[in-house]
Amino acid sequence: MATYKQLMAEKEALEAKLAEVRASEVAGVIEQIQTLMAEYELTVDDIATKRRRGRPAAGAGKGVAKKKPAQPAKYMDPKTGATWSGRGRAPAWLGKNRTRFLIPEA
Secondary structure, X not given: OOOHHHHHHHHHHHHHHHHHHXXXXXXXXXXXXXXXXXXXXXXXXXXXXXXXXXXXOOOOOOOXXXXXXXXXXXXXXXOOOOEEOOOOOOOHHHOOOHHHHEOOOX
């Protein structure tokens, strides 16, 4: 049975061999890609993936998307301190009588 030190040495040797083989294969793949790009007169922009459907990506088009400011809280649960601005889906703690959770305006 092999010892821990022997197994670690084998692991390091395998990792070194893996790195060497990968580097040589990557070099061959890059050469193939460059050959095909030259043959078909392709550029990096031709190869890059493009969004084709849906909304444009954030920052595309007119500039960076603007973040909306947070709305001030209108309702507060006195037990937990949880708040709600009155926009979006109402939280369960609000119930049907919203007036008792209203935050008085200062």
